[in-house]
Amino acid sequence: MSKQLNKSLTVSPFFLFFLIHSTQSGVGLLNFQGKIIKGAEQDAWVSILLVGISFHLIIWLLYFLLKKSNNGDIMSLHQQLFGRWLGNVLNIFFYGYMLLIISTIIRSYLSVLVTWVFPYTPIWFLSLTMIFVISYLVVGGFRVITGICFWGMIIPSLLLLTVYFPFQYAYWTNLLPVFNHSLSDYFVSAKESILMYSGPEFLLIYYPFIKDNQNSQKWAHISQAYTTILYLFITIISFVYFSHGQLEHVTWPTLMMSKIIRFPFIERFEYIFIFLWLLVVLPPCCMALWGAIRVLKESFKFKPRMSLWISIIIVHFMVINVKSKVEVEEMGTFIRFVSSSFLYIYIPILFLFILILQAFKKAKSVGVN
Template sequence: MSKQLKESLTVSPFFLLFLIHSTQTGVGLLNFQSNIVKGAGQDAWVSVLLVGISIHIIIWIMYYLLKKSNNGDIMSLHQQLFGKWIGNILNTFFYIYMLLVITTIIRSYIAVLITWVFPYFPIWLLSFIMLFVITYLVIGGFRVITGICFWGVIIPSLLLLTCYFPLKYAYWTNLLPVFNHSISDYFVSAKYCILMYSGPEFLLIYFPFIKNNQKSQKWAHISQAYTIILYLFITFVSFAYFSHGQLKHITWPTLMMSKIIRYPFIERFEYVYIFLWLLVILPPCCMALWGAFRILKESFQFKTRKSLWFSIIIVHIMVISLKSKLDVEKIGTFMTYATSSFLYFYIPILFIIYLVFQAFKKADRFGRN
């Protein structure tokens, strides 16, 4: 049975709405359209919908496993199923995954900053500034991170109002014809959808910090449903505003749509998007860093401060080692495969292993009786 921490360290189940959704809307919300269109074209919204629905199943599986875990997290579940040594090896892989998540998000956002705002800023300085902010928030603890997640949901929701401007120039015939692609085309688009839906896997670490976590599952599904609606809305707006040929050659379609917004008091509205987006990428970065040092603390009994600084140094080194645009694309591709493997292969396999483990225990108990 999963462990419940004392109330002063936990947050209400309602905040799962913000914790999950905010970790799914990062830099990918600025450029996912140009990727998903490569497969099913104007029908890529079908892949966006189906992948989003499949994440509901993954969330259900994760809840089942976490409720059976001794301490309510994946670290204890690994040790429970595979023993201390193998369990800690698996925890180490999950730790590396957390660091790669932070690296990918930070480096992708730096690419946006260098292209649009600060073309001559060194990568190491931008990385240092962002990691300083992230570290400051993580030191505040899980409740502070939850507060940042709240703003990570509110800000993108408010920016949706700006979609009114591209909608004035929308050509809805761009969405036609419907369902005229092969199954393989939908799978290509689905592959690019998986990374933008990543985020629920953090639940495997912070589940004990949710008050009455045994009854909190509905909020996780509500959050995922809201994410699906958000991505579908942005997909339809983008496909109606841009032609398919344009989308294939535009790196950041969401930012390009913001360029048409004009107000008397601000000429370049896309700068508002870019700088406000820092508050959008903070939640997944903070959650991943917090999860990384918690893995070291729970699995290897590292001290909190040492594990935090150790993780920060590794992330900074990895970020500054990705110097070119090609490097950013390569790590994005790698994370697509890593996230796909973790969500759609490893989690179900872990679920099956647990069921087999329980079946053997029941058979052994029955044999003794």
């Protein structure tokens, strides 16, 4: 089985730490607090923690599936399990999932730009600008994208130093009482937080590009643990800074916290925050576009340039046709449903299907003997 590409095209397993975390971060970090508090309220941090832990199981399932794949990716696994025709149909759905992720991230970030920075700039122009930047990076290949994931984690991490300012106004009583909600309330908050954890599924495409990939799983779990701790930290900061009523009505709580930051030489720190956040948005967009191109290449033998043009035209069309804030919210709700279904339903079904096939083959071989 060929699961490893030429070493000149691959990256060290250590970079999985940056690849997974960077693809999990995105625009959702700017406004997730108001969504998760609708369920378990001040206890929503419990749901954040539990969903983060559940993703360790998903990562384990992903590695199980990839080790069973002939070429170490989901495209070959689909063809291997369901035949070439049906397998390619499933690959098309996965391709659409990649494009939907890019479109949702771009359109959500453009909502922030239009509201805070460029209120009179047309969406189509901002969309083309972002797509151009993303395409330029994707053309550089997987190693360039890995570099973007690295810097997309390191540089924005400097923003964590700014939590000193909201901590000065923290009301820790906002976290009380603890554990006074029903399981259904925790489930509502957990459902709202799934989307911001999505990203490990890209491993289904770039797994062959990791050196010694079969022994790289520990870095994926370390990255997931870091992401969970970071989201838990941001959640608690938001809860002790804002009251519950405020979180229900503030559109971008993380950005609002940055408005209180003042330096003698910087009046509007939130502008720096917004533009630095572009480095957080780029990695998942680049990875999804690169993954979409690879799906078309491996499934239908499309040339990369043709696949790139097809993908960016579809993405641009999807972005510019989502006009109002309500439609942006509906788009986010839809991608959350798709992502949740893929990670918590489809991946376990594939896992069980492979187990059943293995058991059937084993029973058949025993019967023949």
